[in-house]
Structure formats: structure tokens, C-alpha cells
Amino acid sequence: MSNESPNARAIFTDAVESVPAERWSDFLAERCGEDHALRARVQRLLDAQLEIGSFMNHPAAAAISTLNQTSLEEPGTIIGPYQLLQPIGEGGFGVVYLAEQEQPVRRKVALKLIKPGMDTRQVIARFEAERQALAIMDHVNIARVLDAGAVGQAFQPDADPTSQAGKPNLRGGRPYFVMELVHGVPITNYCDDNQLTPRQRLELFVPVCQAIQHAHQKGIIHRDIKPSNVLVTLYDGKPVPKVIDFGVAKATEQKLTERTLFTHYGTMVGTPAYMSPEQAEMSGLDVDTRSDVYSLGVLLYELLTGTTPFEGRRLREAGFAEMQRIIREEEPVKPSTRLCELSRTTKFTPFPADGKVTTTE
Amino acid sequence: MSDVTRILSQIESGDPSAAEELLPLVYEELRKLAAAKLAQEKPGQTLQATALVHDAYVRLVDVEKVKHWDSRGHFFAAAAEAMRRILVDRARQKLGLKHGGGLARQAIESDEVANLAAPEEVVAVHDALDALAAEDPLAADLVKLRYFGGFSIDEAADILHLSRTTAYRLWTYARVSLRASLKDRGELG
Numbered sequence: 001m002s003n004e005s006p007n008a009r010a011i012f013t014d015a016v017e018s019v020p021a022e023r024w025s026d027f028l029a030e031r032c033g034e035d036h037a038l039r040a041r042v043q044r045l046l047d048a049q050l051e052i053g054s055f056m057n058h059p060a061a062a063a064i065s066t067l068n069q070t071s072l073e074e075p076g077t078i079i080g081p082y083q084l085l086q087p088i089g090e091g092g093f094g095v096v097y098l099a100e101q102e103q104p105v106r107r108k109v110a111l112k113l114i115k116p117g118m119d120t121r122q123v124i125a126r127f128e129a130e131r132q133a134l135a136i137m138d139h140v141n142i143a144r145v146l147d148a149g150a151v152g153q154a155f156q157p158d159a160d161p162t163s164q165a166g167k168p169n170l171r172g173g174r175p176y177f178v179m180e181l182v183h184g185v186p187i188t189n190y191c192d193d194n195q196l197t198p199r200q201r202l203e204l205f206v207p208v209c210q211a212i213q214h215a216h217q218k219g220i221i222h223r224d225i226k227p228s229n230v231l232v233t234l235y236d237g238k239p240v241p242k243v244i245d246f247g248v249a250k251a252t253e254q255k256l257t258e259r260t261l262f263t264h265y266g267t268m269v270g271t272p273a274y275m276s277p278e279q280a281e282m283s284g285l286d287v288d289t290r291s292d293v294y295s296l297g298v299l300l301y302e303l304l305t306g307t308t309p310f311e312g313r314r315l316r317e318a319g320f321a322e323m324q325r326i327i328r329e330e331e332p333v334k335p336s337t338r339l340c341e342l343s344r345t346t347k348f349t350p351f352p353a354d355g356k357v358t359t360t361e
Numbered sequence: 362m363s364d365v366t367r368i369l370s371q372i373e374s375g376d377p378s379a380a381e382e383l384l385p386l387v388y389e390e391l392r393k394l395a396a397a398k399l400a401q402e403k404p405g406q407t408l409q410a411t412a413l414v415h416d417a418y419v420r421l422v423d424v425e426k427v428k429h430w431d432s433r434g435h436f437f438a439a440a441a442e443a444m445r446r447i448l449v450d451r452a453r454q455k456l457g458l459k460h461g462g463g464l465a466r467q468a469i470e471s472d473e474v475a476n477l478a479a480p481e482e483v484v485a486v487h488d489a490l491d492a493l494a495a496e497d498p499l500a501a502d503l504v505k506l507r508y509f510g511g512f513s514i515d516e517a518a519d520i521l522h523l524s525r526t527t528a529y530r531l532w533t534y535a536r537v538s539l540r541a542s543l544k545d546r547g548e549l550g
Contacts, residue, residue: 012537013530045534048541056536059511060448060483322515 008041015042016049020341057313079176080149082111094127098181109146113176124175131177133220141211143244147178182242184231188302190239201303204232204241209296211243216289225295226274227302273312274298277328305338365421365436372435383435388443390417395447414440414510434520438502441510448509449487452480478508489542493535500535503528 011031019027024046032039077084082099088110089096099111114127134145150173185193187208191201208230215222222229222243229245276294302308309332315323333341368382394413418436486508494501499521506517518528 009534013534016533017530044541044545045537048537048544049533052537052540055540056478056482056486056508058478059508060445060452060478060486 008038008045011038011042012045012049015046021050054313079111079113079151080147082109082178084111099178101178108181110143110179110181111176112179113151114174127175127177131175134177134179136218137215137220139211139214141207141240141242142214143182143242144180145177146180148176149173149178150175179244182231182233182244184233184242186227187230187232187241187299188227190232191303192306194239198304204239205300205303208241208243208299211241212292212296215243216292221289222292222295223279224274225292225299227299230299272315272323272327273308273310275327301332301335305335307338309333369422369435383439384442386421387417387436387439388446390421391440391443392447394420414444434522437506437510437512437520441502441505441512444511445487445490445505445509448483452483452487455480456484485543486539489539489546492542493538497535497538499523500531500538503531504535504539507532 011028014031015024015027028039028042028046032042075084075086079099081103082101085098085100085108087095088098094112094114097111097113099109101107101109114124131145131148134143135148138144184190187204190196191204196204212222212225222245224245225243230241230243232239232241234240274295276291279291298308310326310330315326365383365386368386391413394416414437417440418433422436486504490501490504493504502521503514503517503523506512506520507514510517512520514528514532515525517523518525521528523531
């Protein structure tokens with residue numbers, strides 16, 4: 001069936017499935033012997049495997065929706081006292097813009113706005129819940145909410161939009177809220193770019209735990225703790241981690257297909273590599289604060305080893321049921337073991353004697 | 362009986378050449394369905410390819426008359442091939458838009474589940490796929506079903522009559538093979 005000699009493929013499969021990368025060379029010597037052409041064919045595949053990254057992880061099939069996104073707000077749009085500068089983040093139903101505030105103070109902020117067409121009651125309720133969650137909290141390591149409103153509403157400097165009681169008037173207006181702008185990079189990138197030692201990484205991690213603790217004390221569960229939601233910014237030259245994107249799960253709005261010939265599409269909450277087993281379960285029962293603790297554990301694992309306990313790529317490639325099973329049942333590789341394994345690939349430099357760490361994606 | 366049903370029956374009764382006739386019909390139906398859905402004013406809505414394929418199946422096939430699993434397999438294979446053409450066209454358009462200036466949006470990449478394949482990747486995979494098909498038709502079929510048709514590996518395994526283990530292995534091999542091929546051609550950034 002395949003013109004690629006059946007041997008080459010079988011050897012490749014065996015190598016990838018059962019032989020650690022550092023022994024591939026020896027393994028190839030054993031299996032290929034004097035057949036240099038065969039060896040070269042397998043080597044070519046193994047080389048591609050090593051640097052494949054996230055190639056083809058996401059089906060092109062989803063790409064058909066991209067042409068739809070032409071009606072987001074243009075930079076330059078003015079909403080209340082804010083002028084939108086550029087989009088800096090995007091979720092399923094909201095977009096975050098870098099914006100400039102003029103009154104009463106002049107500063108740059110992050111403005112989160114519901115996307116056009118997404119202002120259903122359900123989405124608005126979630127959005128409002130997120131805003132309120134943020135408004136209750138008061139911690140140096142949590143991005144602060146500064147303001148809230150709705151598009152098309154007159155700016156009312158007297159109102160206190162951050163109060164829990166006050167709700168933006170939503171008739172005809174898409175809600176938005178304004179947050180402290182966190183100029184930072186994900187905590188994992190920061191640690192790698194600055195080659196932080198394990199101890200330094202822990203010192204950055206502790207305030208993140210304190211932030212989550214604060215949230216839990218206020219009754220808020222984050223539910224989506226991952227590096228891109230923990231940004232490190234500099235204050236007076238000192239790195240300060242800030243937790244963003246709180247309170248409400250950012251589910252992309254996938255509707256159940258009406259004709260379920262093969263599959264149900266459930267609503268995904270969280271990010272597979274960071275999801276706790278009970279989140280993966282998706283039984284509809286609410287998760288509690290321990291889920292956040294699990295995700296913090298995943299983050300710590302990644303800060304110390306350079307990878308999540310279950311590789312994101314592997315989880316995404318698995319079917320949904322398989323992903324659940326892996327998260328719930330499998331025992332991840334111990335961090336110490338992981339460091340030994342990773343030191344063998346071309347992409348990872350283990351903790352050298354001077355204690356500085358580098359991981360590269 | 363619709364044309365497609367007739368063709369599928371022919372395939373069922375042992376006339377595999379009828380499969381060629383499927384593609385233009387399925388392509389046309391999918392194209393119409395996709396255009397209709399995208400024309401609705403729902404910006405940001407994610408259009409699920411498999412939902413389209415299922416819709417097309419229900420519209421084109423007289424389900425009572427098509428009995429065998431194999432026939433559905435033929436249909437979905439044709440649909441995946443049709444989706445491939447549609448998606449590559451759109452990816453090329455999108456790349457054209459970018460170079461032509463349009464919106465300068467920078468979305469931060471996040472690990473969310475419904476993330477989108479980059480248009481450059483879509484075009485690259487398409488380019489390398491025919492070579493893979495010549496060397497290993499089954500691997501190429503898997504890529505078409507999964508990458509262009511949007512089916513999960515498990516679903517594709519069913520359609521291709523493979524065990525799950527075999528399908529997962531074949532997928533690993535197919536990805537790596539395409540990657541190596543693109544590297545050889547210098548088509549990767």
C-alpha cells in the first residue's frame with residue numbers, strides 16, 4: 001500500500017512509541033544495520049517529528065469561520081471616555097482592546113467588549129458576572145477593574161460603575177468593562193527569557209498563589225489558570241505577576257449540532273492541558289476551589305520542567321473522550337523524570353550547574 | 362431518488378468508478394451550504410465543518426435507501442475532498458487579504474480548543490497532500506477526513522475501517538511525513 005518501504009514506517013513508529021529520543025541513534029543502528037538508505041528515510045521522519053510543534057494540530061476545518069470576523073470595532077472607535085487603539089486579546093465572545101482614556105485621567109487601559117452579534121442574554125450575564133467578580137477583588141497580583149459601561153451609553157462620570165449593585169444599562173448597548181492594563185508576558189515566557197533559577201521561579205509563583213487565595217476568599221474561582229492568564233510585569237524594575245481573565249469560564253460558543261449523526265459538541269471550559277479531572281469530566285456539576293489548586297499545580301510543573309504534565313498537543317489530538325480519560329486516569333511523569341527525558345531532546349537545556357534554566361518551544 | 366443516492370447505490374453494488382461522480386455534486390452542495398451560513402449576520406460564529414458535512418449528507422442522500430456503512434464512508438470521503446477545496450480557496454483568499462492590507466488585527470494566541478489553523482499551514486498541507494496520496498493513499502485519506510473534514514481521529518478510524526490504534530499511528534505518520542516533505546521543499550518559515 002505504501003511506497004515508503006514498509007520497514008521505514010514500522011521502524012519510525014517503533015522509535016516514536018517505545019524508544020526515548022536519546023536512544024534513537026542506537027536503535028536505528030540496530031534495526032537498519034548496513035542499509036543506509038533505509039536509515040536515512042527513517043531519520044528524515046524522526047527529524048521532522050522532533051520539530052513538529054503544533055503543526056496540523058488544529059483542523060483546517062475550523063478555518064472557514066475566519067472570514068466572518070470583519071465587523072469588530074475598528075481602531076480609533078470611541079466608546080465613552082475611551083479610544084480603542086488595537087485588539088490585544090480575543091476569546092469566544094469578547095475582545096480585549098488596548099485603549100486610551102482621556103477623562104478624568106489620561107492613561108492606557110485594557111477594555112473588554114462583547115463582540116458584535118454575541119450580545120445574547122446568556123453571554124451578557126456571563127460578561128457581567130466576570131466584571132462583578134473582578135470588582136470585588138482587591139489584590140496587587142490581580143488585574144483591577146476600573147470602569148464599566150455599554151456601547152452607545154452616555155458617559156456618566158458621577159456613577160460608580162465598579163459597584164456591585166450598579167449595572168450598566170444594557171438596552172441597545174453592548175457591555176464593556178475596563179481593566180488595569182497589564183503590560184507583561186506570560187509567566188513561563190518571562191522565566192525562560194530571563195533564565196530564572198528554580199528558586200526565582202518559585203518566588204514568582206508564590207504571589208500567584210496568594211492572588212488565587214484572595215480570590216477564593218472572595219468566593220471566586222478562576223477556572224482557567226494558565227500561563228497566558230498570569231502575566232509578569234515590571235514595577236520599579238521588579239517583576240510582579242498579575243492574574244487576568246477571572247471569574248467566568250471563557251467558553252467559545254459552540255452550539256450542539258442539530259443533526260448528531262456522529263458527535264456531540266459540548267461546551268468546552270478551560271484549557272485541556274491545565275484542566276483538573278473534575279473539569280474534564282464536564283458532568284455539569286460545578287467545580288470548586290480545588291480545581292484552581294490543580295491548575296496551579298500544572299503551572300508549577302511547567303515552570304520547573306518546561307512542559308505541562310500532559311502535553312497539550314497530545315490532549316488536543318486525542319478525541320474528546322480520550323482527553324478526558326487521560327486527565328482523569330493517567331499518572332503524569334514525575335518532574336524529576338521529565339527533566340531527564342527532556343534533557344535528551346535538542347530543545348531543552350536542563351538546569352546547568354549555575355542554576356540557570358532555558359527552555360525553548 | 363437523488364443523484365447522490367443513485368451513485369451511492371451503484372457504489373454499493375460494486376461499481377467503484379461511480380465514486381468519481383460524487384465529488385462535483387457534494388462539492389456544489391457544500392459550497393452552497395457554506396455560503397448560506399456565512400451570509401447570515403452572525404459574526405464570530407464558528408462554522409463547524411462536520412456540521413456542514415452532515416447537513417449536506419442529509420440533504421443529498423435518501424437515508425432509507427442507503428444501507429451500508431461503506432456508502433457513508435464514500436460520501437464522507439468525497440465531502441472531505443470537497444471541503445479541502447473550499448478551505449484552501451478561503452485560506453488563499455485570507456492570505457491575499459493580509460498582504461493587501463485589510464484589518465491589522467493581532468489576536469493573541471491562546472490555547473483554546475477551537476483555535477484556527479493558520480492559512481499558510483492549510484495551503485502548505487494541501488500542496489504536500491497529493492504527494493502523500495501517491496505514496497500512501499490511506500494516510501492521505503485520513504488527513505483529508507481529519508484535517509479538512511474536521512472529523513476526530515476516532516470518527517475517521519470508523520470511516521476508514523481502521524482500529525483506533527492504527528488510526529492514531531497513521532495520523533502520527535501522516536503529519537510527520539507531510540512535515541518532512543514541506544521541509545524538503547523549503548516551504549516552512
